Amino acid sequence: MKITSLIIGALILIIVFNCQSEPVKELGRQSLLFNDNWQFQLVKNDSLVPETLDFSEWKPVQLPHDWSIEGDISVDNLSGHFGGYYPGGIGFYQKTFEYDCNWKNRLISITFDGVYKDSEVWINGHYLGKRPNGYIGFTYDLTPYLKEGSNNIRLKADNSKQPNARWYTGSGIYRNVWLKIKDNISVIEDGTYINSNNITTSNANINIESTIGNINSKDASVHISLEVFDMDNHLVAEKTIQRVLSASDTIAIKEHLIIDNPRLWSPETPNLYSAVQKISQNGKVLDTYKTTFGIRNIRFDAETGFWLNGENIKIKGVNNHQDGGAVGAAVPDDVLRRRLEILKNMGCNAIRTAHNPFSPEFYQMCDEMGFMVMDEAFDEWIASWPWENYKNKGKVPFGYHLEFDKWANKDLKDLILRDRNHPSIIMWSVGNEIPDQCYPEGPKRLKPLLDLVHKLDPTRPVTAGCCFMHLANDTGFSNLLDVAGYNGGGGSVFYEKDKAIYPDRKFIATEIPHSFQTRGVYKTHTEMRSPQQGINVPNLTKEEVFPEFSEFYSSSYDNSSVRISARDSWRRTDSLPYVAGEFRWTGFDYLGEGIKGWPSRLWNFGILDLCGFPKDTYYFYKSQWTDDPMVHMLPHWTWPGKEGKIIPIWTYSNSDEVELFLNGKSLGVKSNAGKMNLSWDVPYVPGELKAIAKIKGEVVAEQVYKTSKSPVQIEILVDKDKLLADGLSCAHLEVNILDEDGNFVPYANNLLTFQVEGPAINLGLENGDPLDLSSNKINKRKVFNGKCLMILQTTKQPGNIKVKVSSPDLKSEEISILSLESVL
Known part of the structure; x- marks a missing residue:
């Protein structure tokens, strides 16, 4: 015991000596991603505090982290249908980190962008506070409680009282964590507000409001510069001022700048500017604070709706929950x-x-x-x-x-x-x-x-x-x-x-x-x-053509x-x-x-499923919200056993007219004028179904469905073939089941096995089936209606990533992805 104590004491002396003897660097403001090297454990007792936790139960995790998605879906979970039957609970996180000598006489804070929910935080045993809301970020000042050597931060997230939302929330530190270091004289957190007015094609007024704090015990005379840069990093406006900051006080600064020939922000031209504020004292830069902003004019009108930058446009929007x-x-x-x-x-x-x-x-x-x-x-x-x-x-x-x-x-x-x-x-x-x-x-x-x-x-x-x-x-x-x-x-x-x-x-x-x-x-x-105002959709056929689909599934018509x-x-x-x-x-x-x-673990309101695969309604909106010529047919044309049955064929298109063909024979041309969709009643015959869209008589788009045979092979489509070895970058692998001729098999439900080799992990497997209760974290998944998705995430080691996908009775398939130290 004495030898151990002597060694620990010597290490402390070395650390103290180093912090006293090392010259302090001028680092300016830093915002460090603080997601690595955390540990986690689930507990059952809601009265536990960090000091009473069982040390042997800690396991390493990488933030952001959602423990609910890792758990078993069960009808017994208290979240019920609101939370998709996923588990909640109480989780503790901890991280040990070393004090940096350059932090001396600086402000050190920690920001959690999102913790679900009822979070409580301790630093070196000192209680920092509680935040019930699981969706808004929060910051704690660590400066008074840090010590030279090792420091320990712990967080409790309590998501045990269920249900507490009408949807899946996730549990734990599910967004980024940041360690922030800045000078005692600096812009306060979220302390700058920028807006613009009097916007014309020739110039725009930019109003910048800032709050600057001085926690030192002495007044300080500082030089403040404001510089505005466009997207090409060209300096477009600047101003300098001198101010005296009283000790332990804050001041508000309001300045106005003019930008010539402003490049306006809009959905079509998302032009951005950055305002850089520098606070200096005696030639030394104490703080640099950058704020990104845009210049645009918005207006809602009681008669004409929404106006952006003088243009009357329609808002073409969606609601989204935050889960991925x-x-x-x-x-x-x-x-x-x-x-x-x-x-x-x-x-x-x-x-x-x-x-x-x-x-x-x-x-x-x-x-x-x-x-x-x-x-x-x-x-x-x-x-x-x-x-x-x-x-x-x-x-x-x-x-x-x-x-x-x-x-x-x-x-x-x-x-x-x-x-x-x-x-x-x-x-x-x-x-x-x-x-x-x-x-x-x-x-x-x-x-x-x-x-x-x-x-x-x-x-x-x-x-x-x-x-x-x-x-x-x-x-x-x-x-x-x-x-x-x-x-x-x-x-x-x-x-x-x-x-x-x-x-x-x-x-x-x-x-x-x-x-x-x-x-x-x-x-x-x-x-x-609850149809209202007489706006109803009649049955498309007298008798249901597709009685085989579960009541839990909804029609794509x-x-x-x-x-x-x-x-x-x-x-x-x-x-x-x-x-x-x-x-x-x-x-x-x-x-x-x-x-x-x-x-059912989800509700299928989306125009895209959980994988991000488009449903047919996606193409309805594409036909209404875009101008690039397109045509989309529904449903597919593989219906064994339905020969001779009348199947309604719909098309969505932004063209003048659409012509439908079955096995080379025209089923007629229909005008799109004033129509949201077109429809043909077609007796099912296997073969080829084709839709051709025309504008002013010229063919501008077409789509073909071919009746598929039995599943034979696997297709893998990957959105990236090179990734960054940073532990953050992801690739999406879309997996499709094809027949011997390469046609998509829309009814396939094969069970696939995914084998991942190299510096990457399976971040999640999904197929979009509301009734599939399999874990997203294992390397097996059935395809649903012919498709599924794997999300890969790199580790911090570069190398070649190989993914092999196999299934009984199917020809397996492999793909390779390079994980590089830097991606050009």
């Missing part, structure tokens, strides 16, 4: 970017963050890729729905209604301060289907939230997604909103009626339509819940929906100039909210 399918809530950047690219290719120009703040990386990508964003804060406030099964329970028993009174202002303020410089954000939403809207208390609770948002950001309007709009009208709730948000529920699609009563109202469809579809599934009998179909909803939105646009429910299928009950 196979990876749960811990979504790598590459996975998120692929999902956004798929939406962009469909013509989508806007996303509503349903129903909570998303990760910082999401908004950065929307800035760069050109998505407009409705940034939403809450799914509930305090009140409950009047129905007996919800009464006095909130939307779910352990939801945010339990935290609203204490935390709503803090959570909303942090959201606005974090996100208000993003040009992608065009409006704020303070709630979704808030039951309070139906009661007299609703407007009273809404007003302070509106005032807070307007104070922090007077440049953007505020909305809320309202169902039961007639009740929100009666209470005056909807009239307080800058833009009235119409959800599809409870009679909230009566735009014309409300327009007549409230002529000065500004309209946006925040959540409509709600249409169901399961990829590769078709039913010719309509399943419509756009004849399975709530209140209104996708086609009818967009027809109305597009034809009413005062409706600014719509956010359909949803872009992607999402885990949880499986209202049909066990064993």
